[in-house]
Amino acid sequence: MTGRRRTDPPALRASLTRYRDLIDDWPAFCEAIARPQPTCLWANPARITSGALADLLAEEGLAAEPLAWRPDSLRLVPGVRSGRFWWYCAGLAHAQEEASQLPVTLLSAAPGHRVLDLCAAPGGKTAQIACALGNRGTLVANDFAAERIKALVGNLDRLGIVNTTVTRVDGSNFPAAAGQFDRILVDAPCSSEGTLRRNPDRAADLNVALSQRLAARQRALLRKAVQRCRPGGRIVYSTCTFAPEENELVVADILAEQGGRLRLCAAEVAGLKTAPGVTAWAGRALDASLARCLRLWPHHNDTGGFFVAVLEKDPTLPGEPEPTPAALTAEAGDEAWVEALTARYGLPEGLWQELRIQRQTRRGLHLIAADHRPPAAPAAEGRGLFFQRTNIRPPKLTTAGALLFGAHATRHRLELSAAQRDAYLAREDLVPSPRQVAEAVPGQVIVTHRGFPLGLAIWHRSGTLASLFPSRWSGCAGGGRPSVEAEAED
Numbered sequence: 001m002t003g004r005r006r007t008d009p010p011a012l013r014a015s016l017t018r019y020r021d022l023i024d025d026w027p028a029f030c031e032a033i034a035r036p037q038p039t040c041l042w043a044n045p046a047r048i049t050s051g052a053l054a055d056l057l058a059e060e061g062l063a064a065e066p067l068a069w070r071p072d073s074l075r076l077v078p079g080v081r082s083g084r085f086w087w088y089c090a091g092l093a094h095a096q097e098e099a100s101q102l103p104v105t106l107l108s109a110a111p112g113h114r115v116l117d118l119c120a121a122p123g124g125k126t127a128q129i130a131c132a133l134g135n136r137g138t139l140v141a142n143d144f145a146a147e148r149i150k151a152l153v154g155n156l157d158r159l160g161i162v163n164t165t166v167t168r169v170d171g172s173n174f175p176a177a178a179g180q181f182d183r184i185l186v187d188a189p190c191s192s193e194g195t196l197r198r199n200p201d202r203a204a205d206l207n208v209a210l211s212q213r214l215a216a217r218q219r220a221l222l223r224k225a226v227q228r229c230r231p232g233g234r235i236v237y238s239t240c241t242f243a244p245e246e247n248e249l250v251v252a253d254i255l256a257e258q259g260g261r262l263r264l265c266a267a268e269v270a271g272l273k274t275a276p277g278v279t280a281w282a283g284r285a286l287d288a289s290l291a292r293c294l295r296l297w298p299h300h301n302d303t304g305g306f307f308v309a310v311l312e313k314d315p316t317l318p319g320e321p322e323p324t325p326a327a328l329t330a331e332a333g334d335e336a337w338v339e340a341l342t343a344r345y346g347l348p349e350g351l352w353q354e355l356r357i358q359r360q361t362r363r364g365l366h367l368i369a370a371d372h373r374p375p376a377a378p379a380a381e382g383r384g385l386f387f388q389r390t391n392i393r394p395p396k397l398t399t400a401g402a403l404l405f406g407a408h409a410t411r412h413r414l415e416l417s418a419a420q421r422d423a424y425l426a427r428e429d430l431v432p433s434p435r436q437v438a439e440a441v442p443g444q445v446i447v448t449h450r451g452f453p454l455g456l457a458i459w460h461r462s463g464t465l466a467s468l469f470p471s472r473w474s475g476c477a478g479g480g481r482p483s484v485e486a487e488a489e490d
């Protein structure tokens with residue numbers, strides 16, 4: 001259980017009573033929002049299957065059930081702090097609330113699509129989209145909050161995402177120079193009522209005026225998404241709130257503005273109990289088609305609350321010309337780094353085939369999917385994955401680079417015991433076994449646990465093995481020791 005104070009159930013109910021007539025079973029709803037929510041994870045398809053992940057979790061005493069509607073995702077008991085487990089640090093999984101996994105499912109992004117995630121941080125849905133694209137092609141992840149972008153980049157690095165360019169602009173002004181996209185996700189900033197099971201103290205901040213203020217920003221973001229969507233393309237608008245002011249009313253306003261150029265599609269997910277969008281609210285009657293929106297009430301599937309609208313742009317409209325692509329130039333000599341890495345770690349040559357390297361900062365090199373074609377504007381905060389520090393002596397793979405390549409390494413690779421793994425993630429010196437000492441070669445080494453890379457360590461000539469696990473590695477700073485005591489992560 002969490003140590004956090006929980007708003008008492010009557011106060012929680014009171015903050016939501018205005019929705020009473022929208023909900024089929026008010027007592028069941030009230031009971032659901034007052035209890036902690038199951039933890040949910042998805043397996044990183046580039047690294048492990050959900051079945052193998054479930055087996056790994058079971059060995060650590062964590063029972064995990066696949067979701068009926070999304071078998072690559074697993075449901076665990078409430079309160080699992082996934083970020084403190086080694087398999088999370090190794091990028092085998094990402095913790096994402098079950099309801100939060102819906103928008104990307106309905107976006108139907110597929111390899112070949114050019115995709116924009118307009119409000120992307122901290123990146124759970126960006127990573128889901130990147131995986132749906134097979135970690136290839138072009139995904140632009142935008143957000144305007146610098147701190148949240150750091151968390152986004154941390155998540156993408158941990159999961160090994162190389163097909164994403166990150167931008168930081170006001171999404172409601174996302175520039176036309178970026179061109180049009182086949183899929184756009186608008187996971188809008190909202191009053192977050194659907195997360196009350198995880199953040200019950202938010203109840204005190206909720207009111208209609210807040211929803212109305214947010215609705216203006218939400219309309220502006222969705223309006224811009226419509227402009228940036230290719231004819232025939234799809235936009236998913238989602239929020240984690242119940243307020244119709246932020247949901248159906250926003251969608252209805254944008255549909256009315258577009259006058260037939262935009263179509264609301266039925267949002268359906270097999271295996272999940274959902275409710276239709278509302279068609280009347282606060283004295284305003286909406287078009288009956290608004291029922292095609294999807295509402296997820298917490299008591300129906302024991303999740304948080306969510307709203308999703310799926311919109312398609314008229315395919316007969318004229319499209320815009322292709323945007324000017326960003327110039328992704330590699331610096332002369334950078335190939336030598338790749339050769340050196342390949343030689344040191346005994347990596348297969350073919351590993352680099354669908355990737356290209358690029359120097360974006362003086363610190364080192366990024367890896368990008370070879371077919372990634374980001375636009376020149378808006379300016380990128382970063383593209384792909386920062387894999388090699390070159391401005392230090394000796395140069396070194398980053399942790400993200402070690403996670404990406406480590407499984408293919410045939411040299412300078414060291415398997416750690418469970419105790420060594422925990423020390424490594426806690427950034428303590430490791431106690432090597434006599435066999436490890438006998439085989440040690442001084443210098444950097446990729447460390448693994450059960451064959452899964454964790455990062456880099458260094459063998460000193462004295463025979464000691466030091467952890468190079470970074471202190472600010474997103475979500476993993478707590479070390480590798482299991483903990484089931486607090487709320488799940490986003």
Ligand SMILES: C[S@@+](CC[C@H](N)C(=O)[O-])C[C@H]1O[C@@H](n2cnc3c(N)ncnc32)[C@H](O)[C@@H]1O
Nearest residue numbers: 119120121122123124125144145170171187189
């Ligand atoms: C619901 S959160 C997005 C969560 C994210 N999609 C995920 O799955 O991790 C909304 C995000 O919108 C961002 N945001 C708010 N207003 C924005 C704007 N005008 N332009 C771009 N991003 C904005 C916030 O910083 C926040 O990160």
